[in-house]
Amino acid sequence: MVSLADKYPRISDMKDKAIKRIPHFAAEYLLSGTGYDRAMDHNQEVLKNIFLTPRYVKGTVEADLRTKLFNRTYSTPFGIAPVGMTSLIWPGAEIDLAKLANNKNIPYTLSTVACASIEKVAPHLDGKGWFQLYPPKDKIIRDDLLKRASDNGYEVLVITSDIPASSRRERLRMAGVSVPPKINFRTVFQAAVSPFWSLGVLKHGMPRFGTMDKYQKSQGNNKIKKGYAGSQMDRFLDWQYLEEVRSIWKGPIVLKGLMDSRDALKAKDYVDAIYLSNHGGRQLDLAPSPMQVLPQIRKELGNDYPILIDSGFYSGQDVVKGLMLGADFVMIGRPFIIGLAALGSKGAEHAHYIIKDEIENIMEQVCAVNIKELKNQKVSTGKDFFLNYIEY
């Protein structure tokens, strides 16, 4: 029998199968960016143009991937980024991913707008979960969410900053995606030709906002009628708001979605880590890749302040590049869900295997015994792609 590693040696090898197994609206929800998909495509282009100069003559090397972050030692320097409505893409996804993360000793970030609730996912995380907050304008809801996350043992809070407005998501409109999903002839037809997905829905129930449903009344149902963009809560974020969250949340706080070094420098006074991201190219199509701003931000923040990064990391090679340019930890969104959609829970596990195995292999090839040594290799770029800000 052909092993998964032989059949699907890279994440990209699972993509076609994923697209075939899930309804068109779910595939578009997962794989689209916004606007002209420029930011999404560019994220990978940038990563492709980074190179690593190997060092040799160091004897036999056994790679140690363990990485310390916020007083916890994870088995690898990567984790699972928050993905809203994951069960719309693959029914039961949140629980599958939480179990995988717990099993592999990597962080799993549960989204505010996940289908499975804070309470339902918590038992699978063993007190090691991360909770992502879309900051609600309504502070009663905010405080209740923080309390629920903390009472249920989530230890790290990730606050997403890059959604001051909903994005246009043109491909989602064309695919008829709405959150929560509408039942109409088109969606029923798409579901009918995706039997594995439909069986999953029968087993796990229709995708809904597991955590946020509780507040539906206070949000007003009329928002739902506005379609995808309007269906998520009113959000608000400023520095004062962060200060208030700081006084409530006792564990580490990570600010996700920053891209400008001035914001990053300011954030240092408010949160425990920053998380560079352009939301996988789903928000602002004009945004650069976070990799383009990483070296400068690392320089300005100094070596000791934790920096996480995501957007376009599809392989162990990509993770290695993120680390080498100055990140401490790389978060991964779509690849785990591609694995789930292609092969169910064993596909998500396979995605983890691919990324980890590739990192290990690269470290052994360049004779780096641990992540610290890996970061000491010489890194170069094929093109001059770091941003040249124009002063005028």
Ligand SMILES: Cc1cc2nc3c(=O)[nH]c(=O)nc-3n(C[C@H](O)[C@H](O)[C@H](O)COP(=O)(O)O)c2cc1C
């Ligand atoms: C389908 C989908 C839903 C997402 N939902 C959220 C969310 O609820 N909260 C959030 O902070 N980021 C969300 N993101 C962004 C991811 O956390 C992450 O930044 C992005 O996926 C990274 O890019 P990658 O998919 O190329 O790895 C979502 C991304 C995708 C693809």
